[in-house]
Amino acid sequence: MxxxxxxxxxxxxxxxxxxxxxxxxxxxxxxxxxxxxxxxxxxxxxxxxxxxxxxxxxxxxxxxxxxxxxxxxxxxxxxxxxxxxxxxxxxxxxxxxxxxxxxxxxxxxxxxxxxxxxxxxxxxxxxxxxxxxxxxxxxxxxxxxxxxxxxxxxxxxxxxxxxxxxxxxxxxxxxxxxxxxxxxxxxxxxxxxxxxxxxxxxxxxxxxxxxxxxxxxxxxxxxxxxxxxxxxxxxxxxxxxxxxxxxDKELLDRVYEEGVENLSEILEEEKEYRGNSFTYKKFVSEYKEDIYDYKILREALKIVIAKEKTRESAITEIRKELNIQEKKKGSIVIGVRAIVKDIACTIEKSFKGQRKNKVKEEEWGDYPF
Structure with a gap:
């Protein structure tokens, strides 16, 4: 309260x-x-x-x-x-x-x-x-x-x-x-x-x-x-x-499905337009606003790249680049959906049993509420 x-x-x-x-x-x-x-x-x-x-x-x-x-x-x-x-x-x-x-x-x-x-x-x-x-x-x-x-x-x-x-x-x-x-x-x-x-x-x-x-x-x-x-x-x-x-899980699933669809379209257009000059490093940098979770880009790659080896290589390169960006700038890109789920779980557990009683039993030490 x-x-x-x-x-x-x-x-x-x-x-x-x-x-x-x-x-x-x-x-x-x-x-x-x-x-x-x-x-x-x-x-x-x-x-x-x-x-x-x-x-x-x-x-x-x-x-x-x-x-x-x-x-x-x-x-x-x-x-x-x-x-x-x-x-x-x-x-x-x-x-x-x-x-x-x-x-x-x-x-x-x-x-x-x-x-x-x-x-x-x-x-x-x-x-x-x-x-x-x-x-x-x-x-x-x-x-x-x-x-x-x-x-x-x-x-x-x-x-x-x-x-x-x-x-x-x-x-x-x-x-x-x-x-x-x-x-x-x-x-x-x-x-x-x-x-x-x-x-x-x-x-x-x-x-x-x-x-x-x-x-x-x-x-x-x-x-x-x-x-x-x-x-x-x-x-x-x-x-x-x-x-x-x-x-809501269904709501979030829709958000991610639309994100994958949008990013796969952008990815296809960029690969076609850039040709041999296309790099995933440049793509990640230019479209960072659309890449609000690594999971979305990974799923988009599955749609755009048919060959498994080529796809796995691209996923590895992108994850490496996103890790570098996270370390340099701090902004979280990998595991965003998991954090959303963790916040939801924290809210759901908030005040259950009323914390003052639980603290005495040392059951709620990791919760901030």
Whole structure:
């Protein structure tokens, strides 16, 4: 669990002075957990007066309840329940905040953590992100997957898959991001990175796959919200949707079949056009955008080259060249489908049995969630 967005519905007929509105905003923004960390942010302009209701929109960060930034990993339902209970108590105990009589949850974000290979960087997984983007656009055909890239180094930091052309208007959104790079944009104050890395040494290896959805559900009383098993309710649904949109085997098979077909056509055209000057080294360099997995090129060669010995020789030459490129540039080309499968497996195993109980039994040591 990461964050939720909610609307605090204020008692009908209530009107605040400007001074009271400012205090409400400051109080909510300043809410501190028993651990001394701020975990609540007021969104938009504060108190909103409408024809049907008066409300205030806030975002609760579950990780920031336990640490100064989002580097903390929520691992159990109980942790979420503690945050919700504390938030409700703060509303009930404050003279102005007690005017909030109901809560309507409007957005839920649940991230899953995948630890990248030692020695690799987030941006080395570009071909993995491309395969997932191609899978996603099989469902949402008119959508363009967006990336936030380091302009100078051309390195991806965040990839967004949304169900609408304009990301801000999404109903469903999947974000894959480098959590270490993401922290600065998520936190209101500069990150104490030294302290963060001391407490969470695996942070540089964290790839986050986060599902975010706008939620339409009836408002709840404060008591109901305090007892609402939010994480438990949405975890299974989000896992199922991630599987359906990104990791479904039939979907991925189609992506690879189309990749093989496209690459075999390019390969035939290039061999015919280049003649004796054709080399696989040049081909790999020129069409690296189409070669997002060595497996695709290998299957394309099986279509284009009939003679087994010639084909095996070409496969050996190409694999050698791709290995050289991986070592020089870092970008993964060999074994991309296996990594996609590993990420899917990690998501499926996330939070099973609730990790705190399993840690005592030393059964979940290799999992980051």
């Amino acid at each position: 990461d964050t939720i967005q909610l609307e605090g519905i204020i008692e009908e007929g209530t009107e605040f002075t400007r001074k009271e509105e400012d205090r409400i905003r400051r109080t909510l923004d300043g809410l501190e957990s028993p651990f001394g960390f701020s975990y609540c942010d007021v969104l938009r302009s504060g108190v909103i007066y409408g024809r049907k209701e008066t409300k205030i929109i806030v975002k609760l960060s579950f990780p920031r309840f336990y640490f100064q930034n989002n580097a903390h990993l929520i691992t159990t339902y109980e942790e979420c329940a503690e945050v919700q209970k504390h938030f409700v108590e703060q509303l009930q105990e404050d003279k102005l905040l007690s005017k909030i009589k109901a809560i309507r949850v409007t957005r839920v974000d649940i991230p899953f953590t995948y630890l990248i290979e030692e020695g690799k960087n987030f941006y080395d997984y570009t071909n993995v992100f491309k395969v997932l983007a191609l899978a996603f656009t099989k469902t949402y055909k008119e959508i363009e997957v967006k990336s936030i890239v380091d302009t100078l180094k051309k390195r991806e930091q965040t990839i967004t898959y949304a169900d609408t052309p304009t990301i801000s208007g999404y109903n469903k959104k999947i974000i894959i991001y480098n959590q270490m790079k993401n922290l600065d944009s998520k936190n209101r104050e500069p990150i104490d990175m030294e302290r963060t890395l001391e407490k969470y040494p695996d942070l540089p290896r964290r790839m986050r796959i986060e599902m975010s959805k706008r939620i339409k559900r009836k408002e709840m009383t404060l008591k109901e919200f305090g007892e609402y098993e939010l994480f438990k309710e949405y975890l299974k649904k989000y896992k199922e949707e991630l599987e359906e949109l990104l990791f």
